[in-house]
Amino acid sequence: MDQIKPSPFIESDTLAFRDFDESYLNQFKEWMNDKDYRKFSRQEVPIMMSSQQSWYSSIQGSNQSVNFSVWYKPENKLIAFGGIFGINWIDRNAEIGYGIGDKSYWGKGLGYEMVSLIVKYAFEELNLHRLYATMIDGNIASRRCLEKAGFTLEGTRKDDTFLDGKYVDKFYFALLAPEYFHN
Numbered sequence: 001m002d003q004i005k006p007s008p009f010i011e012s013d014t015l016a017f018r019d020f021d022e023s024y025l026n027q028f029k030e031w032m033n034d035k036d037y038r039k040f041s042r043q044e045v046p047i048m049m050s051s052q053q054s055w056y057s058s059i060q061g062s063n064q065s066v067n068f069s070v071w072y073k074p075e076n077k078l079i080a081f082g083g084i085f086g087i088n089w090i091d092r093n094a095e096i097g098y099g100i101g102d103k104s105y106w107g108k109g110l111g112y113e114m115v116s117l118i119v120k121y122a123f124e125e126l127n128l129h130r131l132y133a134t135m136i137d138g139n140i141a142s143r144r145c146l147e148k149a150g151f152t153l154e155g156t157r158k159d160d161t162f163l164d165g166k167y168v169d170k171f172y173f174a175l176l177a178p179e180y181f182h183n
Ligand SMILES: CC(C)(COP(=O)(O)OP(=O)(O)OC[C@H]1O[C@@H](n2cnc3c(N)ncnc32)[C@H](O)[C@@H]1OP(=O)(O)O)[C@@H](O)C(=O)NCCC(=O)NCCS
Pocket: 036, 037, 038, 040, 041, 098, 099, 100, 101, 105, 106, 107, 108, 109, 110, 111, 112, 113, 134, 135, 136, 139, 140, 141, 142, 144, 145, 148
C-alpha cells in the first residue's frame, strides 16, 4: 500500500489526509479484523470484503460522510483511516471516527493530531456546528484524544456494551463550533 500519492487534501505537521477509494477496502478490512484494533471498535465478527464493498457502494454519491486515508508524511506511509459520518446538513452536526490501523504508530501523538485535523476541517471548511463521538470505557487513548481536542463528556450509558466478559459504560462526547473558535 506504500505508494507515492499526489498532494494531500488536508494536512497537519506529520499527517496527510487523502481520498478514500475502493483500493483501500482490503487494508481497511485487515485492520478492522485485528484483535487489538477491533476491541474498542466493536467488530465482534470478522468483517468480509463483501460487506466492505456494500458499505463502499452505499457511500457513493452520498454527502453524509467524508472518508479519508491518513498518511504519515515523514515516511509517505498509509497508517490510518478516519472521517466524518452521519452529517446532518440542516442541524449541522456529525460524528467523527478515527483509527490508526498500523499499531506501530500508536502512542506517538498521532491519534490526537488526527482528531484535531478532523475537527479543524469539520468546523473551518464544512461549517458544521456540533461534532460528537462515542467511546467505550477502557479506551483511554481515544478518550484522551477527544479531551485534548476540546470535547467534553455529555452523557454515559451505563452497562451499554459487553466487552471481554463484562458490561462496560459507553461515553458520549461532543464539541460545539463556538467552543472550538473561542479556544
Ligand atoms: C485511539 C487511537 C486513535 C489513539 O491514537 P494514539 O496515536 O495511540 O494516541 P496518542 O498517542 O495521540 O495519545 C493520546 C493520549 O492518550 C494517551 N494514551 C495513548 N495510549 C495510551 C494507553 N495505552 N494508555 C493510557 N493512555 C494512553 C497519551 O498519553 C495521550 O495523552 P497525553 O497527551 O495526556 O499524554 C488508537 O489507539 C487507535 O487507533 N485505536 C484503535 C481504534 C480505536 O479505538 N479508535 C477509536 C474508537 S472510539
